[in-house]
Amino acid sequence: MYYYYTWSEYNLGDLILSQYHFRNYTRQFPAGKHVEECHYMSAYCYYLNSPVYSLDQTFTKNAVKEFQSFIDLYPESPRLDTCNILIDKLRMKLEKKDYEIIKQYYNLSDWKASIVATKNFIREYPSSAYNEEMYYLMIHSYYLLAINSIASKKEERLDGAIENYVKFLDLYPESSYLSRAENVYNSSKRLKENLNKHGF
Numbered sequence: 001m002y003y004y005y006t007w008s009e010y011n012l013g014d015l016i017l018s019q020y021h022f023r024n025y026t027r028q029f030p031a032g033k034h035v036e037e038c039h040y041m042s043a044y045c046y047y048l049n050s051p052v053y054s055l056d057q058t059f060t061k062n063a064v065k066e067f068q069s070f071i072d073l074y075p076e077s078p079r080l081d082t083c084n085i086l087i088d089k090l091r092m093k094l095e096k097k098d099y100e101i102i103k104q105y106y107n108l109s110d111w112k113a114s115i116v117a118t119k120n121f122i123r124e125y126p127s128s129a130y131n132e133e134m135y136y137l138m139i140h141s142y143y144l145l146a147i148n149s150i151a152s153k154k155e156e157r158l159d160g161a162i163e164n165y166v167k168f169l170d171l172y173p174e175s176s177y178l179s180r181a182e183n184v185y186n187s188s189k190r191l192k193e194n195l196n197k198h199g200f
Contacts, residue, residue, distance in 0.1 A: 019045030
């Protein structure tokens with residue numbers, strides 16, 4: 001009866017309540033014949049509630065966790081391919097959200113936040129199509145932070161721009177951002193040489 005009640009909530013369009021009941025079914029009836037289906041539907045309700053990337057992504061993150069939990073529990077499930085496809089869609093939304101946040105930091109001249117966020121982005125999304133741009137934003141943010149820093153902080157931050165340019169060049173030798181990154185690199189080297197010349 002509880003299983004049919006849960007599906008009735010889903011069919012009425014109450015995704016939040018039906019998600020709760022699908023998940024609750026798996027807790028109350030762990031040996032029930034519908035447990036695999038209900039675990040999947042719990043994740044799927046989160047997926048359906050996931051909003052556009054510009055809004056709060058709590059449902060998106062919960063959906064990823066639920067689908068991953070389903071995959072771990074039912075590695076032979078025929079729903080496995082669907083779960084992986086939906087996780088990829090959800091992660092693309094999270095990726096876009098993080099990308100837009102980083103662009104906002106950069107455009108607002110919050111160089112420190114931009115550096116931290118770009119590093120985290122590259123670590124979190126190592127295959128992202130945005131990573132060439134992320135490297136450029138990191139390099140430029142290090143440089144802009146350096147030229148707006150007190151003398152004692154400049155060299156360390158210029159080193160950040162220089163070192164990350166070298167990584168960027170190695171990873172993306174044909175990048176469309178290469179000429180801009182190279183200009184920042186050359187400016188960073190000249191500024192560092194001037195600092196050393198004047199004993200800062």
